[in-house]
Amino acid sequence: MTVFEIWLGAFLTLAIFSFLYRDNPVYRLAESAFAGISAGYYIGLIWESVIVQFLWVPMTNPENPKVWLVIPLFLGLLMFARLFSGTALGKYVWLSRIGLAFVMGSTAGVFLMSELHGNVLGQMFGTMQVQSAQGEPAVLLTIIVAVGVIATLIYFYFSKEHTGALGVTAKVGIWFIMISFGAHFGYTVMGRISLLIGRVYFLWNDWLGSFLF
Template sequence: MEAIGVWTAALATIGIVSFLYKDNVLYRICESVFIGTSAGYWFVTYFWDNLYRKFYLGIQDATDPNRFFLWFGVVLGVLMLTRLWGKIGWLSRWPLAFVVGATAGLYMMTFFVSNAMRQVGATIMPIFRGNLPAIIDNTVLAVGVFCGLVYFFFSKEHRGLFGRASRVGIWILMITFGASFGYTVMSRMSLMLGRFDFLFGTWLGILP
């Protein structure tokens, strides 16, 4: 049984990777199986996690005084399904509006705290504190934040001094992205080695 699993995984790996050559039958088979099984898996997961565990069991939990609010989610869910009937399809916009509006409201303070206040608070520091490397660090941080914000200022044309600050900002961004890219590529290489180890070790058994 284990051998069947290993063979299936190995063929699926080869099938998916084969798209690097060109679109082919093996890739299409693997793609369809992958999509089909994942869609089925998530359907079952959502059914048991949401409809059964959260709603069906939750509504029966007499110790929870807020359990009747669960019906609210069910009503919104049913309204989503009205899309299937043309005449009342407009009702499906209500749950969408609720989701988007409620989330925007809830995130407003969170975003302000994390993306504005804490960022400003972290930037404000005495630059000339500590030894030379610390002073350089602080200076790069302060200049980087300043120039980065200038780059993302859309109301003014990036020319002259403003344009030069913006250019420094994009340079700092690109250096950061370069470092991030290198770091992530290394982790992807590690994933690829893992697959090769499976193919040549577990499957073919030619690795020591």
């Protein structure tokens, strides 16, 4: 890293951390730049990996040009009709639905089968297997997993009032869910602390270290 890169990183890090004191113009400057840079990053990414690789290169291939790709190009361009809203061309805004419907329809077609086949059946299959711990079959673990899956599903089943046996199972479900959320919360906290250590290490070692030590 050059001196300029270190100072730039340190300024942006401190500018964002300044929000911990209170909202201020330096933080808002960094926040606005972050929003813009992030949007620009995705524009660049989509341009390179989708528009160029999937559209421009195959269409302009001199040996075997895929001219039919003008159809998704046309559908994609129709999306921009949404920007006509509030202008003289406002009556054509609905054209953007065609491109959107294509994306929604093809994604729904993929999801309909992959979710049922991969997730519903796959997770049920995994639950019905004998679980193993340290390479050995574990009966208690198998029971915990089976009870946990059923209780969690019943907790999220709202078509019938949670009373009687259903209520008791839902109660067991909420205990399982709380333990799982606690574990996730613990993991998230540790992840964030790890990032914080990384930034503080950068400020201490790379930035302050470059001119103090």
